[in-house]
Each structure stands twice: as structure tokens, then as C-alpha cells.
Amino acid sequence: xxxxxxxxxxxxxxxxxxxxxxxxxxxxxxxxxxxxxxxxxxxxxxxxxxxxxxxxxxxxxxxxxxxxxxxxxxxxxxxxxxxxxxxxxxxxxxxxxxxxxxxxxxxxxxxxxxxxxxxxxxxxxxxxxxxxxxxxxxxxxxxxxxxxxxxxxxxxxxxxxxxxxxxxxxxxxxxxxxxxxxxxxxxxxxxxxxxxxxxxxxxxxxxxxxxxxxxxxxxxxxxxxxxxxxxxxxxxxxxxxxxxxxxxxxxxxxxxxxxxxxxxxxxxxxxxxxxxxxxxxxxxxxxxxxxxxxxxxxxxxxxxxxxxxxxxxxxxxxxxxxxxxxxxxxxxxxxxxxxxxxxxxxxxxxxxxxx
Amino acid sequence: xxxxxxxxxxxxxxxxxxxxxxxxxxxxxxxxxxxxxxxxxxxxxxxxxxxxxxxxxxxxxxxxxxxxxxxxxxxxxxx
Numbered sequence: 001x002x003x004x005x006x007x008x009x010x011x012x013x014x015x016x017x018x019x020x021x022x023x024x025x026x027x028x029x030x031x032x033x034x035x036x037x038x039x040x041x042x043x044x045x046x047x048x049x050x051x052x053x054x055x056x057x058x059x060x061x062x063x064x065x066x067x068x069x070x071x072x073x074x075x076x077x078x079x080x081x082x083x084x085x086x087x088x089x090x091x092x093x094x095x096x097x098x099x100x101x102x103x104x105x106x107x108x109x110x111x112x113x114x115x116x117x118x119x120x121x122x123x124x125x126x127x128x129x130x131x132x133x134x135x136x137x138x139x140x141x142x143x144x145x146x147x148x149x150x151x152x153x154x155x156x157x158x159x160x161x162x163x164x165x166x167x168x169x170x171x172x173x174x175x176x177x178x179x180x181x182x183x184x185x186x187x188x189x190x191x192x193x194x195x196x197x198x199x200x201x202x203x204x205x206x207x208x209x210x211x212x213x214x215x216x217x218x219x220x221x222x223x224x225x226x227x228x229x230x231x232x233x234x235x236x237x238x239x240x241x242x243x244x245x246x247x248x249x250x251x252x253x254x255x256x257x258x259x260x261x262x263x264x265x266x267x268x269x270x271x272x273x274x275x276x277x278x279x280x281x282x283x284x285x286x287x288x289x290x291x292x293x294x295x296x297x298x299x300x301x302x303x304x305x306x307x308x309x310x311x312x313x314x315x316x317x318x319x320x321x322x323x324x325x326x327x328x329x330x331x332x333x334x335x336x337x338x339x340x341x342x343x344x345x346x347x348x349x350x351x352x353x354x355x
Numbered sequence: 356x357x358x359x360x361x362x363x364x365x366x367x368x369x370x371x372x373x374x375x376x377x378x379x380x381x382x383x384x385x386x387x388x389x390x391x392x393x394x395x396x397x398x399x400x401x402x403x404x405x406x407x408x409x410x411x412x413x414x415x416x417x418x419x420x421x422x423x424x425x426x427x428x429x430x431x432x433x434x
Contacts, residue, residue: 126434149431
């Protein structure tokens with residue numbers, strides 16, 4: 001065995017794997033989108049297994065609340081760019097591979113250009129807008145997408161958009177969930193998540209990437225795996241073998257104007273700001289920083305209560321629902337000067353703690 | 356006909372439990388959707404969710420039989 005293959009000897013010894021499969025991994029280019037709960041474990045295993053070119057895309061910074069599940073990061077690195085810390089550690093983990101950092105946010109302008117250079121994409125994002133964007137870009141480019149998503153104790157895994165022998169493609173995300181009102185579905189920051197679930201689902205995603213590249217095993221295409229960490233039950237739901245949903249173009253992603261916690265603190269006594277809390281009643285009761293309270297589910301019917309002659313600043317637990325609120329507000333009133341409090345109450349409380 | 360419906364993700368919160376019996380007059384996925392959305396308007400607000408019958412994706416036309424396992428699976432965004 002070549003010296004450079006020694007570290008992989010235990011996987012090369014697998015039945016059906018051998019040196020040829022290792023070469024395929026070395027020649028492969030994989031893009032992991034999101035260096036969070038799913039992206040951290042997925043990227044660690046993909047680096048360890050010897051994927052030749054591994055790119056990590058993320059535009060977020062490390063926060064204290066990330067540390068329980070985003071296992072590449074330590075308290076000393078809070079505030080630093082996730083992607084830069086991740087890339088440095090992954091490179092130490094495997095100096096034989098090429099690791100690239102993509103620190104800009106993937107949006108409708110750059111998605112095709114970024115994704116086109118990779119053989120397979122891993123979706124470890126934390127919001128629906130990017131999930132649909134990445135899905136649509138993969139369909140347009142004919143790239144397989146390894147999907148994973150988590151909420152509380154439940155996870156989902158699937159491989160979308162694989163080529164069938166007859167030239168058709170296996171189902172993709174929009175075949176299963178055609179559209180979604182993101183404001184209705186809480187994310188990890190709001191609904192909570194058990195950290196080990198992120199590890200389990202992230203590893204399952206890395207597992208599918210390895211199988212796809214090496215041509216081993218049966219890939220989770222045309223199906224979606226559901227896993228429940230509370231009772232350890234998993235089930236595979238069959239979707240079908242061929243995609244029936246066409247994607248013809250990439251939907252324009254919307255850049256939501258943000259106000260950071262520090263910027264807001266400087267402006268707090270400004271009478272020209274209409275502050276609106278869009279969280280649910282019980283979250284509001286637990287902790288709030290004042291302003292009007294309109295849960296996002298009721299926003300459309302209560303827009304008239306918001307004084308749109310002022311600067312409108314929405315806030316929620318993590319900044320996700322308030323970003324959705326800004327989008328809804330702009331749709332309702334295109335002249336509105338609306339902002340989302342970046343990082344929400346989580347960032348607010350962390351800023352108090354750090355001080 | 357009474358069927359047992361399993362709930363996943365946010366649908367558990369919407370139903371307030373992880374499984375519940377549903378009385379169906381017309382045994383189809385479309386009828387089940389209509390009934391559930393009437394009773395739980397938040398389900399409709401999600402905009403899209405999957406219904407699986409016996410672990411297979413079920414379209415609106417699909418019939419539902421007495422002992423089928425019916426699951427309501429919403430999209431999940433966390434990472």
C-alpha cells in the first residue's frame with residue numbers, strides 16, 4: 001500500500017471498497033453548505049475519510065448557543081467566522097486533502113457559480129430559503145444533493161436529484177415539500193434540538209456522500225429517512241423513483257436589512273423606532289425587551305397596528321422569524337423601512353452575558 | 356371509519372400529541388387533509404406537508420384503508 005493510503009487502511013479493507021474507492025474519494029469535490037450542527041460532524045468525517053477537495057460554506061459567526069452541538073468550536077472562538085475556524089481544524093485533521101472556505105452567504109446571484117464546481121453537495125443549512133435555493137441550483141446543474149434537517153428530537157435525511165439510468169432524475173426537495181411558509185416552522189434556536197441528533201443526522205449525510213462517491217451500498221434516493229432520537233425509531237418513506245416537479249429558474253433570494261444588538265442598544269431610546277416582538281405568547285412572557293407584541297402567525301391580519309411611518313424593527317428568538325416578518329412587511333408595504341434584529345433574543349442575552 | 360394518524364415535527368405541537376384517531380367519512384388522502392386543515396388551521400398555514408400511507412408518499416387521490424398507518428410529516432429546517 002502507498003504511504004499516503006495508510007491512514008485509510010481500515011476503510012480500504014472493507015468488502016467492496018478497496019484502493020479504487022479511495023482514489024475516487026481523493027478525486028472527489030464535495031461542498032458542505034452550513035458549518036453548524038449538521039455541517040460540523042459531516043465535514044469532520046468527510047475530511048477524515050479523505051475526500052480530496054472539501055469546501056465549507058457558511059457566513060455566520062460562532063455564538064455560545066452553538067457550542068452544545070457544533071462540535072468543531074470552543075468558547076474561545078465565539079464571535080469568529082465559523083468557516084475559518086472549521087477549515088483550520090479540518091486541515092489539521094487531514095493535511096493530505098484540499099480544504100476551501102467559502103465565507104459569503106449563498107444567494108440567488110452566486111449559487112450556480114459556487115455549486116457548479118462540485119460533484120456532490122451536502123445541505124447542512126438552517127433555513128428554508130437557503131434549502132430551496134440549494135435544491136433548485138442542484139436540480140438546474142444536475143448535481144446530487146444530500147439533504148439533512150433536524151428539529152427537537154427528529155431528523156430527516158435524503159439524497160435528492162440522482163441520475164436514473166434512463167436520463168430522468170430521482171425526486172428532489174420540492175417533490176416532497178413544494179413550498180413552505182417559513183414563519184410557521186420553528187428552528188433549532190426556537191424549538192430546541194438534542195445535540196446528538198445533529199451528530200447522528202450529519203454522520204448519515206456524510207455516509208451517503210461516501211457511498212455516492214465510491215459507488216458502494218444503496219443510496220437513500222427516492223426516499224426520505226426519518227429518525228426519532230427519543231424512541232430510536234427510524235422509518236424510510238418511499239417517494240418514488242422519478243422527480244415530477246420541474247425547476248426552471250432560481251427564485252430570487254431576498255436580503256433582509258439587519259440591525260445588530262449593539263446597533264440597537266445605541267438607538268434604543270430613539271422614538272422613531274417601532275419595535276415589534278413576533279414570538280409566541282409564552283416566549284414573550286419568559287423574556288422580552290418591550291415593543292409591540294404580534295406573533296408572526298398573526299402578522300398579516302395585524303399589520304395595521306404597526307406604525308410604518310417609523311423605522312420598524314422586528315425581533316424574535318434567533319432572528320429567523322423576524323427576518324420572515326421583514327419580508328412579509330415589505331410585501332404588504334413596499335415603502336416600509338423594516339429591519340430584523342440580528343441573532344434575536346439569543347444574541348441579546350449573549351451580549352448581556354459577555355459584558 | 357376511524358384511522359390512527361401519526362404526527363411528526365411541528366405537527367405534533369399542532370395536534371398536541373404524537374398520534375390520534377381520526378374519523379373519516381370518505382377514505383382518501385384528500386378528505387383527510389381537508390378534515391385536518393379544518394380542525395387545525397395551522398396545518399394549512401405550513402403550506403406543504405407530506406402524508407405517507409404505510410411508509411409511502413401518498414398523493415391526494417390515494418385511498419386510505421382501515422388498518423393503514425398514516426403519517427403527517429412537515430418540513431423541518433434546523434441544521
